[in-house]
Amino acid sequence: MASKIQAGPMRVLVTGGSGMVGKSIEHVVQQEGGKLDGEEWIFLSSKDADLVDVGQTRAVFEKYRPTHVIHLAAKVGGIYLHMRQNLQFLRDNIKINDNVLQTAHEMGVTKVVSCLSSCIFPDKTTYPIDETMIHNGPPHDSNFGYSHAKRMIDVQNRAYFKQYGHCYTAVIPTNVVGPYDNFSIENAHVVSALISKTYKAKKEGTPMTVCGSGAARRQFTYSLDLGRLIVWVLREYKEIDPIILSVGEEEEMSIKDAMDIIAEALDFKGTIHYDTTLSDGQIKKPASIAKLRRYLPDFSFTPAKEAIKKTCNWFESNYDIARL
Numbered sequence: 404m405a406s407k408i409q410a411g412p413m414r415v416l417v418t419g420g421s422g423m424v425g426k427s428i429e430h431v432v433q434q435e436g437g438k439l440d441g442e443e444w445i446f447l448s449s450k451d452a453d454l455v456d457v458g459q460t461r462a463v464f465e466k467y468r469p470t471h472v473i474h475l476a477a478k479v480g481g482i483y484l485h486m487r488q489n490l491q492f493l494r495d496n497i498k499i500n501d502n503v504l505q506t507a508h509e510m511g512v513t514k515v516v517s518c519l520s521s522c523i524f525p526d527k528t529t530y531p532i533d534e535t536m537i538h539n540g541p542p543h544d545s546n547f548g549y550s551h552a553k554r555m556i557d558v559q560n561r562a563y564f565k566q567y568g569h570c571y572t573a574v575i576p577t578n579v580v581g582p583y584d585n586f587s588i589e590n591a592h593v594v595s596a597l598i599s600k601t602y603k604a605k606k607e608g609t610p611m612t613v614c615g616s617g618a619a620r621r622q623f624t625y626s627l628d629l630g631r632l633i634v635w636v637l638r639e640y641k642e643i644d645p646i647i648l649s650v651g652e653e654e655e656m657s658i659k660d661a662m663d664i665i666a667e668a669l670d671f672k673g674t675i676h677y678d679t680t681l682s683d684g685q686i687k688k689p690a691s692i693a694k695l696r697r698y699l700p701d702f703s704f705t706p707a708k709e710a711i712k713k714t715c716n717w718f719e720s721n722y723d724i725a726r727l
């Protein structure tokens with residue numbers, strides 16, 4: 404996706420730069436030639452600043468004086484961690500988001516692109532969901548803390564525009580898979596947790612147990628595709644209203660389908676059990692990418708099956724450095 408835009412002097416601060424999505428943007432910018440003349444990119448981790456703390460947030464903005472911000476930092480996790488810690492997800496993310504947006508405002512940042520998630524949409528809704536429906540009812544109970552904190556980013560973006568005319572916007576990815584994800588069996592998102600668990604079951608010669616029935620359906624987007632699209636949003640998307648960045652609805656698959664792809668990719672030949680006593684979360688939540696297609700009709704996504712296979716391969720080859 405070649406950009407025709409010429410960059411002015413642009414200093415881009417990426418919060419959450421050490422996470423899966425941050426690493427994908429770093430790859431796009433540093434290794435795919437995505438960085439334009441005049442641009443400087445800075446990728447932060449929590450070691451540079453704990454963004455829950457307003458003093459540390461201001462200090463890191465003072466240090467780098469960004470003109471643009473991609474805000475990815477968040478307390479994130481898989482469904483079972485959310486269910487145990489809804490309050491912590493709510494409070495930490497409210498603080499992180501308010502600190503980043505308000506500091507960006509105080510320091511004259513021209514544009515902020517923040518990251519929402521398709522799991523913040525209303526639980527009871529019509530399908531497919533789209534960008535206009537974020538606030539149309541309560542989110543699924545399993546992750547209500549994280550969801551309400553994320554929804555407030557959209558509210559704040561509109562308020563910064565109304566009061567100050569700022570172009571602070573947000574993107575909405577669906578489920579993301581790719582290198583550098585969190586592969587913790589207990590706390591990771593579904594595919595990465597299953598990859599890690601299958602790898603371990605193969606090594607130990609034990610059966611594989613999947614939490615839930617396997618019937619829940621999701622859209623899996625490859626992190627490198629998301630990285631390319633977020634860079635496009637930073638440069639060319641002018642709306643305050645958010646935009647869904649995802650593979651299309653036709654790529655939606657069940658957790659069981661994803662498990663079969665993982666078993667094949669990791670050559671796992673053991674038995675696979677589905678523990679139906681555990682929650683499936685929202686059973687489905689297809690998200691429409693009609694808006695993205697109006698802007699970028701030809702953007703080519705990595706098919707979800709290939710994205711999961713690539714993630715399995717990365718995990719096997721990088722087991723020593725993977726987050727477990």
Ligand SMILES: NC(=O)c1ccc[n+]([C@@H]2O[C@H](COP(=O)([O-])OP(=O)(O)OC[C@H]3O[C@@H](n4cnc5c(N)ncnc54)[C@H](OP(=O)(O)O)[C@@H]3O)[C@@H](O)[C@H]2O)c1
Nearest residue numbers: 419420421422423424448449453454475476477518520579
């Ligand atoms: N992964 C998905 O499927 C998915 C789907 C939809 C939306 N999203 C959104 O995409 C964004 C990035 O997610 P990800 O999957 O890349 O997550 P990730 O791999 O877990 O990375 C999280 C990032 O946030 C940083 N961070 C966490 N707490 C922080 C704090 N208190 N102060 C400063 N930095 C902090 C982490 O820094 P350290 O490395 O130092 O801990 C890391 O760089 C998030 O906003 C998430 O909500 C993700």
